[in-house]
Amino acid sequence: MYWGEVMACHMGRGVMEEEAWRKGPWTSEEDKLLVEYVRLHGEGRWNSVSRLAGLKRNGKSCRLRWVNYLRPDLKRGQITPQEESIILELHARWGNRWSTIARSLPGRTDNEIKNYWRTHFKKKAKSPSDAAEKARNRLLRKQQFQQQQQQQLQQQQHQAQQQQLQFNFDMKGIMALLEDNTHRAPYASQSRQEMVNMQQNSTEEQGFLYSMLNGHPSAQDTSADEILWDGLWNMDDVHGNSNVHSAASKVGLYSLVAPFC
DNA sequence: AACGGTCACAACCGCAAGCAC
DNA sequence: CGTGCTTGCGGTTGTGACCGT
Numbered sequence: 001m002y003w004g005e006v007m008a009c010h011m012g013r014g015v016m017e018e019e020a021w022r023k024g025p026w027t028s029e030e031d032k033l034l035v036e037y038v039r040l041h042g043e044g045r046w047n048s049v050s051r052l053a054g055l056k057r058n059g060k061s062c063r064l065r066w067v068n069y070l071r072p073d074l075k076r077g078q079i080t081p082q083e084e085s086i087i088l089e090l091h092a093r094w095g096n097r098w099s100t101i102a103r104s105l106p107g108r109t110d111n112e113i114k115n116y117w118r119t120h121f122k123k124k125a126k127s128p129s130d131a132a133e134k135a136r137n138r139l140l141r142k143q144q145f146q147q148q149q150q151q152q153l154q155q156q157q158h159q160a161q162q163q164q165l166q167f168n169f170d171m172k173g174i175m176a177l178l179e180d181n182t183h184r185a186p187y188a189s190q191s192r193q194e195m196v197n198m199q200q201n202s203t204e205e206q207g208f209l210y211s212m213l214n215g216h217p218s219a220q221d222t223s224a225d226e227i228l229w230d231g232l233w234n235m236d237d238v239h240g241n242s243n244v245h246s247a248a249s250k251v252g253l254y255s256l257v258a259p260f261c
Numbered sequence: 262a263a264c265g266g267t268c269a270c271a272a273c274c275g276c277a278a279g280c281a282c
Numbered sequence: 283c284g285t286g287c288t289t290g291c292g293g294t295t296g297t298g299a300c301c302g303t
Contacts, residue, residue, distance in 0.1 A: 061272075
């Protein structure tokens with residue numbers, strides 16, 4: 001029992017120590033304190049949370065709570081089939097590097113993906129039918145990528161027209177994002193630096209996915225093609241063709257919005 | 262209704278890397 | 283260069299909900 005543990009922690013020692021951190025489920029009051037702390041001081045310096053926010057939680061616990069539950073950019077709800085296929089693909093590539101996998105799924109946490117994998121795939125992994133399913137999914141995505149490459153070629157041929165189109169899409173995205181931000185009022189004051197960081201992360205994600213789909217061994221490979229692919233990826237998102245990466249596109253658009261904030 | 266199994270999720274723990282001093 | 287602190291990561295555990303028997 002959580003509370004039993006807490007009480008034992010408090011009563012087991014003759015003298016109440018300052019480090020008698022609270023454990024177990026977070027209360028809404030604690031959540032409020034933590035959110036307020038992050039709003040005022042930003043992420044990081046977790047060990048000072050207890051002192052500055054009056055929380056009887058250690059830094060690790062605070063960080064975990066924030067990262068896995070309170071962060072405003074978290075995506076709620078079930079893992080979609082598209083996300084599932086990405087998880088399968090990335091797990092096949094990276095193994096249990098959950099944080100790496102999570103970086104390619106904006107709004108999802110490593111903990112969430114880890115839990116999902118354990119409950120959905122760990123037991124099924126040995127099943128041959130699932131292996132066939134995975135192979136089929138891989139083939140499908142490869143075909144999708146080839147289609148997109150063709151589309152990319154056409155784009156290059158009509159570059160001037162596409163640039164105009166891109167501008168229109170970006171403006172739509174900015175307007176949608178601004179509207180979205182007004183609906184997230186408590187976090188609308190997010191700093192520009194945070195947005196820049198988010199954009200950097202987003203670029204890494206897209207870079208990785210590109211290299212993955214293109215068969216490049218290293219996620220760090222950067223090329224003109226990658227940049228083009230980034231644009232293509234975002235365009236699909238703005239078109240609304242992909243629910244999976246809508247969060248990624250939002251994050252990407254932060255770079256466009258930041259100068260206006 | 263009671264029980265056991267499974268699932269989904271939150272949270273904790275130990276370890277290691279990064280960093281400042 | 284060594285040390286201590288902070289942070290991040292992956293593994294594991296605990297708990298409640300749900301479902302079938």
